[in-house]
Amino acid sequence: MCGIVGYIGSKDSSSIVLSGLKRLEYRGYDSYGFCFIDKGKASIFKRVGKIDNTEKEFLENNFKGNVCLAHDRWATTGLVTEENAHPHSDCKNEVFIVHNGIVENYKELKEKLIKEGHNFKSETDTEVIAHLIEKYYIGKLEDAVKNALKDVRGTYGLVVISTREPDKMVVARMSSPLIIGVGEEEFLVASDPSAIINMTRQIINLDDGEIAVLKKDSIKIYKEEKESQKNIETIDWDIEQAEKGGYEHFMLKEIMEEPITIEDAMRGRLLEEEGLVKLGGLDSVEKDLRKINNLFLIGCGTAHYACRVGKYMLEEYADIPTEVDVGSEFRYRKASIKNNSASIFISQSGETADTLSCLRENKEKGILTLGITNVVGSSQSRETDAGIYTRSGPEIAVASTKAFLGQLTILSLITVYLGRQRNMSVVMGKRIVSELKKIPALAQKILDNKEEIKKIAEKYKDYKNFWFIGRKYNYPIALEGALKLKEVSYVHAEGVAGGELKHGPLALVDENFPTIAICPSDSVYEKMISNIEEIKARKGKVIAIATEGNEEIKKIADDVIYIPKTLEMLTPLISVIPLHLFAYYFSNILERDIDKPKNLAKSVTVE
Ligand code: F6R
Numbered sequence: 001m002c003g004i005v006g007y008i009g010s011k012d013s014s015s016i017v018l019s020g021l022k023r024l025e026y027r028g029y030d031s032y033g034f035c036f037i038d039k040g041k042a043s044i045f046k047r048v049g050k051i052d053n054t055e056k057e058f059l060e061n062n063f064k065g066n067v068c069l070a071h072d073r074w075a076t077t078g079l080v081t082e083e084n085a086h087p088h089s090d091c092k093n094e095v096f097i098v099h100n101g102i103v104e105n106y107k108e109l110k111e112k113l114i115k116e117g118h119n120f121k122s123e124t125d126t127e128v129i130a131h132l133i134e135k136y137y138i139g140k141l142e143d144a145v146k147n148a149l150k151d152v153r154g155t156y157g158l159v160v161i162s163t164r165e166p167d168k169m170v171v172a173r174m175s176s177p178l179i180i181g182v183g184e185e186e187f188l189v190a191s192d193p194s195a196i197i198n199m200t201r202q203i204i205n206l207d208d209g210e211i212a213v214l215k216k217d218s219i220k221i222y223k224e225e226k227e228s229q230k231n232i233e234t235i236d237w238d239i240e241q242a243e244k245g246g247y248e249h250f251m252l253k254e255i256m257e258e259p260i261t262i263e264d265a266m267r268g269r270l271l272e273e274e275g276l277v278k279l280g281g282l283d284s285v286e287k288d289l290r291k292i293n294n295l296f297l298i299g300c301g302t303a304h305y306a307c308r309v310g311k312y313m314l315e316e317y318a319d320i321p322t323e324v325d326v327g328s329e330f331r332y333r334k335a336s337i338k339n340n341s342a343s344i345f346i347s348q349s350g351e352t353a354d355t356l357s358c359l360r361e362n363k364e365k366g367i368l369t370l371g372i373t374n375v376v377g378s379s380q381s382r383e384t385d386a387g388i389y390t391r392s393g394p395e396i397a398v399a400s401t402k403a404f405l406g407q408l409t410i411l412s413l414i415t416v417y418l419g420r421q422r423n424m425s426v427v428m429g430k431r432i433v434s435e436l437k438k439i440p441a442l443a444q445k446i447l448d449n450k451e452e453i454k455k456i457a458e459k460y461k462d463y464k465n466f467w468f469i470g471r472k473y474n475y476p477i478a479l480e481g482a483l484k485l486k487e488v489s490y491v492h493a494e495g496v497a498g499g500e501l502k503h504g505p506l507a508l509v510d511e512n513f514p515t516i517a518i519c520p521s522d523s524v525y526e527k528m529i530s531n532i533e534e535i536k537a538r539k540g541k542v543i544a545i546a547t548e549g550n551e552e553i554k555k556i557a558d559d560v561i562y563i564p565k566t567l568e569m570l571t572p573l574i575s576v577i578p579l580h581l582f583a584y585y586f587s588n589i590l591e592r593d594i595d596k597p598k599n600l601a602k603s604v605t606v607e
Contacts, residue, residue: 002086002100003072004178005195006159008169009186009216013068018058020188020195021070022051025596031073031085034058035096036065037166042096046085050596066216067161067169071098074601077106078123088127090134091119095141095162097133099126100191101155101176102606109151125154133160142213142222145170149211155605159189169214173206175379176605177351180204180212180219182232187214193235194394201235205377233377249594251397251488255580259443261402262573264391265409266436275429277416281388288368290421292342295322296367298330298358299346299407300604302400302483306346306372306407308476309572313411317428317569318419327354328607331361342368344414348395348403349603350378357607359383372410374403388414397595398602399488401580404480405443408573412436415569435567439574442564446577449562450585453578456543456559457585463514466493467535468579469501470518471528477518477572481579487597489587498524498531506534514541516582517557518575521547522568532556543582545575 003024007013013036021032033046043063047054051072071086078084086098103109106125109132114120118131132148133141141162149156149172157176161169171178171189181188181196181203188196193203204221206212210228212221221228247253269278282289295314297307304326311322323335343362347355350373359380362369371380371387374395381387390406412432420429460466466485470478479495486493496505498517509515515535519528532542536556544557547565554560561578563571587594 002074002191003195004070004098004100004157004159004189004191006069006098006169006171006189007186008067008214009183010066011186013065014063016188016199017068017070018051018055019198020190021072024072024190024192024195025051030075030080031082032071033073033085033087034063034068034070035087035089035161036063037067037096037161037163038065040163040166042093042163044087044089044096046082048080048082048085067166069096069098069159069161077102077125083122084124086126088122088124088130090130092134094164095130095133095137095160097126097130097158097160099129100157100605101174103128103152103156104154105152106154128152129156129158137162137164141165141168142170142211145172146211149174157191167215171206171212171214173210174208175356177378178206180206180214182219185217187216187219189214194396197235202232203235204230204232249397249584249588251399251401251584251594254395254397254402255577255584256447257393257402258405258577258580259440259447261390261392261405262409262443263440264393265406266413267391269413270433270437272430272433272437275416275426275431275433276420277413277433279388279413279417282370282386282417285368285370285386289342289418291340292320292368292418293340294336294338295320296330296335296341296343296362297322297324297346298327298343298355300327300352300354302404302480303346303348303352303355303407305476305480305483306404306411307344308479309408309473310344310346310411310414312473313415313569314418317415317424317432319422320418325358327352327358330358337365337367342370344370344372345380345384346372346407347378347380348374348390348392348400348407350375350380351603351605352380353605353607356380356383372407374406396602398597398600399484399583401484404576405573409436409439412570412573432567432569435570439566439570442566442574443577445564446574447581450581453561453581454585456561457582458589459559460514460543461586461589463512464491465508465513466491467501467505467509467513467515468493468495468518469498469515469528469531470495471498471524472522473568473572474518474520474575477576477579478516480576481516481518481583484580484583485586487600488583488594489590489592490597491586491590498528501531501534506538509535509538509540511539511541514543516543516545516579518545518579519553520545520563520571520575521550521565522571529556545578
């Protein structure tokens with residue numbers, strides 16, 4: 001979840017890597033560092049905290065070099081200190097590395113290296129790789145890296161440079177994303193394309209086990225001693241998409257992109273006349289999917305809540321028993337895996353370690369694995385048997401918003417796809433497809449009302465606790481609303497099924513503990529009204545998310561946010577939007593660091 005950027009070429013690398021690293025800060029941001037090699041001499045700059053705080057000092061150093069490495073750190077092994085910030089080096093300060101991932105056997109390696117006379121400067125697992133390279137560095141840097149990695153057990157996205165061969169950069173990947181950007185007589189390396197997209201859109205995706213040797217005018221990629229022939233791919237989104245586009249925060253920008261996200265996820269996939277859905281990513285497993293009689297949906301955090309919505313959709317409309325798990329728990333239970341089970345993994349980044357480990361376990365068990373992923377070329381998208389991209393574009397804010405909408409849209413599409421393979425009628429298929437087509441406009445209508453939601457956030461800004469309640473399709477939305485509020489505002493919020501209130505949570509309800517009740521006019525509306533009355537009877541304040549035209553609700557709720565009418569199954573796609581906006585405005589009023597909440601990282605690549 002840390003960020004890597006590197007440069008080799010004729011240009012002065014300082015501004016290139018600085019701007020790249022700043023764009024990667026969402027991946028991890030407790031400390032950062034650079035290493036420049038100029039005329040065979042290395043200069044290192046490391047600081048704790050965000051780049052903005054010490055950028056002036058960095059610029060005053062006027063670092064020069066045609067080869068450079070940089071890294072944003074989100075601590076996993078070792079405290080947040082300058083010593084632990086990357087790049088790390090060997091004893092002689094000749095070898096410099098940046099690393100994403102985890103060296104599982106670092107303790108035993110470190111002990112052995114210390115016995116062999118190596119001196120360590122940090123507490124990190126990464127530093128052992130620098131010393132291993134030093135140990136094996138007899139001829140070429142790439143050979144030393146290859147030999148060092150033979151000793152390492154774990155995951156790595158690794159970039160190495162050395163003062164002994166200052167015209168070279170060695171890059172290696174194992175289960176931690178790394179791409180190489182191809183320029184004119186220059187190469188860039190990054191853990192994420194957004195770091196280098198201002199320099200080039202031509203990229204090479206490194207695969208697990210590959211090592212690349214870069215010079216300013218040549219690139220060679222090896223896997224197990226053999227040279228690999230790799231294609232150069234073109235990134236089809238541009239720098240503006242990865243920048244704030246005039247909004248104060250990425251989170252708001254991304255919420256405002258929710259309608260287009262839904263539209264992009266559906267684009268070219270709806271066959272309205274036939275009431276069918278076309279998902280090219282599932283073509284290769286179309287026949288297998290006809291036989292599936294139970295499904296596992298697995299994801300973490302917000303993606304897990306998408307799974308929970310998916311369960312209601314798939315069970316009600318595709319008639320497939322569906323179990324839902326968080327990635328970090330699935331392995332601990334004895335899931336009833338049958339011959340015709342399939343699992344669907346949902347992840348924005350496609351790099352979430354908890355989700356990936358379940359995916360790998362399910363593959364070992366021979367279960368058909370499918371992915372719903374945003375990041376093209378991510379580990380999840382490459383390791384699943386088949387899958388569908390959400391096409392949500394880069395999501396930069398740590399809190400996931402638009403990607404959730406992409407996931408819900410794809411789940412609706414899969415429901416029609418699998419439903420029509422089974423008993424779903426053409427009429428029902430057509431109905432869902434035609435309602436789906438209207439959703440982007442309905443979502444936009446809610447966004448157009450954002451000032452009203454802002455006013456409500458202002459009104460409730462002094463409250464320190466919130467309940468979020470919902471039932472059926474909107475129970476997971478209550479969970480998502482609470483997660484979003486707590487992670488961005490640091491205010492306590494809990495999601496609970498409306499029916500569960502009376503089994504305990506009601507004890508906390510009073511005039512200081514407001515509830516956001518998601519109560520569209522659907523099959524559970526009456527039951528939700530009973531829950532709202534239970535709250536009102538205990539002097540609790542209620543903000544209702546209700547369907548347009550429902551005037552009655554105003555009589556019991558303190559505040560009402562209206563959403564347009566749609567099919568019950570599709571309400572989550574619109575009912576969540578006011579909750580995303582509420583979390584955003586509430587947190588902005590409290591002046592929180594909205595795009596980079598404390599203690600969190602965008603892509604959680606450790607278990
Ligand atoms: C919450 C949030 C996280 C992620 C979770 C999974 O706003 O962003 O809960 O949803 O870490 O991440 P992905 O979808 O990348 O697997």
